[in-house]
Amino acid sequence: MKKSLCLLLSLLLTVSVLLPAGSAWGAPRYAITNPYAGIDWATVRQYKTALHSHTNASDGDHTLYQSLERHYRTGYDIVAVTDHGVVDEGWNDGAKQNVIKTLLTVFGRSEGDLEYLGATGAFSDGTPYRYVNTVSGDDYLHAGERVILRLPYGVENNAVSVNAHVNSWFVNSTDNSVTTYADAVRRVERLGGLSVINHPGEYTKARYELSSADAYNDENPAYAYYINKYAALLDKYPSCLGIDVNSKGDNRTRFDRVLWDRLLTRFAANGKNVYAIASSDAHQLDKIDTGFTLLLASSLSSPAARKAMESGQFFAASHCIGNPEELAEYAAGLAAFCGENDPTLLRVNAALAAMRERIAGINSGKYGRNDAIGAEYTVLDGQGFTTVDSFPAITAIETDDGAGRITIRTENAKLVRFVSDGKTVCMLPAGEAVLQLDDYADLLGDYVRAEVLGDGGVLYTQAFLLGAADNAGTSGITKGIRELGFFDFLLAEINRWLSVLKRFFGSLF
Numbered sequence: 066m067k068k069s070l071c072l073l074l075s076l077l078l079t080v081s082v083l084l085p086a087g088s089a090w091g092a093p094r095y096a097i098t099n100p101y102a103g104i105d106w107a108t109v110r111q112y113k114t115a116l117h118s119h120t121n122a123s124d125g126d127h128t129l130y131q132s133l134e135r136h137y138r139t140g141y142d143i144v145a146v147t148d149h150g151v152v153d154e155g156w157n158d159g160a161k162q163n164v165i166k167t168l169l170t171v172f173g174r175s176e177g178d179l180e181y182l183g184a185t186g187a188f189s190d191g192t193p194y195r196y197v198n199t200v201s202g203d204d205y206l207h208a209g210e211r212v213i214l215r216l217p218y219g220v221e222n223n224a225v226s227v228n229a230h231v232n233s234w235f236v237n238s239t240d241n242s243v244t245t246y247a248d249a250v251r252r253v254e255r256l257g258g259l260s261v262i263n264h265p266g267e268y269t270k271a272r273y274e275l276s277s278a279d280a281y282n283d284e285n286p287a288y289a290y291y292i293n294k295y296a297a298l299l300d301k302y303p304s305c306l307g308i309d310v311n312s313k314g315d316n317r318t319r320f321d322r323v324l325w326d327r328l329l330t331r332f333a334a335n336g337k338n339v340y341a342i343a344s345s346d347a348h349q350l351d352k353i354d355t356g357f358t359l360l361l362a363s364s365l366s367s368p369a370a371r372k373a374m375e376s377g378q379f380f381a382a383s384h385c386i387g388n389p390e391e392l393a394e395y396a397a398g399l400a401a402f403c404g405e406n407d408p409t410l411l412r413v414n415a416a417l418a419a420m421r422e423r424i425a426g427i428n429s430g431k432y433g434r435n436d437a438i439g440a441e442y443t444v445l446d447g448q449g450f451t452t453v454d455s456f457p458a459i460t461a462i463e464t465d466d467g468a469g470r471i472t473i474r475t476e477n478a479k480l481v482r483f484v485s486d487g488k489t490v491c492m493l494p495a496g497e498a499v500l501q502l503d504d505y506a507d508l509l510g511d512y513v514r515a516e517v518l519g520d521g522g523v524l525y526t527q528a529f530l531l532g533a534a535d536n537a538g539t540s541g542i543t544k545g546i547r548e549l550g551f552f553d554f555l556l557a558e559i560n561r562w563l564s565v566l567k568r569f570f571g572s573l574f
Contacts, residue, residue, distance in 0.1 A: 098530035100377035106461040112142035117344035123148035128180035145216035150224030222249035233260040254304040280320030307340035319387030326487035333511035334540035343381035351449030356383040381525040387441040398492035416442035457519030469502040478519040486510035
């Protein structure tokens with residue numbers, strides 16, 4: 066009997082040694098929900114996508130023809146034209162869009178004639194193009210050797226609202242009366258489309274903050290209201306994918322990654338995700354390549370694009386970064402991994418120095434607050450073209466529940482920063498960045514996301530949820546906040562000016 070017991074104990078000890086770290090009888094230490102699961106990285110395409118752009122059909126400075134030529138020249142594969150209150154029903158005929166154009170001309174928000182593509186033509190540099198509608202219903206612009214897919218029915222909803230811009234695609238949806246976020250998101254969901262909340266920092270006034278610590282601090286009643294408001298919308302309407310976290314040079318959105326993390330903290334504890342896009346929101350040609358989204362899809366088609374958007378199989382991407390705390394983190398990582406003379410580090414440090422000088426000038430009264438920090442990291446020249454030859458790429462993502470491991474393989478990158486609950490978990494050199502979750506257990510919440518930095522800018526992955534299924538639903542997503550609609554504008558303005566007065570009088574003592 067004693068011999069049998071010893072053999073059993075030896076067997077149990079051997080099995081426990083062979084089990085993955087953190088496992089109990091083979092059970093995974095983590096339950097990682099990977100939005101990129103199932104992707105065949107050897108065959109999947111990463112389509113450079115413009116989800117938010119404007120022309121002079123609403124308040125853009127340039128025509129559709131000029132905008133599409135610039136999208137072609139900057140390497141886009143998919144373009145959504147999302148004019149205010151003007152649904153994109155095709156690029157060859159704009160007859161239906163003259164009413165909005167005429168109205169905005171009266172208010173000085175648009176000028177010049179509308180200019181569409183027609184069936185054939187040539188761009189200003191002589192490149193011939195063909196605009197083709199296929200049997201499937203998708204429209205394609207064939208220009209030179211490139212093909213660009215038109216994402217159907219793009220529009221920026223709530224054109225005349227002061228505080229509620231929502232982009233949508235795939236359904237003909239617009240209401241040019243004074244409407245709220247909820248009005249637009251509800252309508253798009255009812256019609257069967259997809260939507261996203263645009264550049265929230267524009268309306269919450271987080272753009273006027275000077276640090277991540279102040280932006281979206283939920284001890285501030287105005288920010289608490291907005292966080293709850295956005296959470297309620299995203300929870301109630303699944304077709305609203307999430308928020309824009311980096312757009313138009315990242316001036317307005319520099320702190321919207323803080324909001325994204327605030328939302329993820331609530332949603333991940335309930336087994337849900339919140340997706341983030343990046344866009345140009347281009348009203349001028351030189352903004353078209355500031356931010357974009359990389360859709361991971363099997364084909365260049367609307368159904369494949371929609372599937373990628375709904376499942377979170379995409380990356381937000383930007384040539385510009387405006388957040389000083391993020392840049393300081395990147396600078397430390399670049400110095401450690403690449404050395405003090407790394408060219409990316411030198412550019413980051415120059416941008417960071419300009420930001421810090423601007424912040425000091427605002428606090429001293431040297432500068433006003435209308436443009437907030439103003440300075441940004443960018444690799445674009447004065448005409449909006451990139452000054453570097455490469456952009457960071459993610460070539461594969463793997464997760465292993467049993468080992469508690471997330472692996473991100475990259476090219477043209479310098480470092481990978483992992484973030485959870487709005488704080489840096491760690492930074493790792495690029496190439497093959499392996500996050501061993503047990504090594505950082507004390508820093509992890511219910512999710513982790515990654516940022517990949519390279520010479521050309523930054524990529525943001527969607528979040529990986531870490532909570533086991535039986536922990537879902539343990540944290541309230543919403544707090545019962547009502548939609549205040551127009552009064553959001555007043556609330557945000559009051560909050561903004563109270564903050565300005567507080568800083569002004571504080572500087573006197």
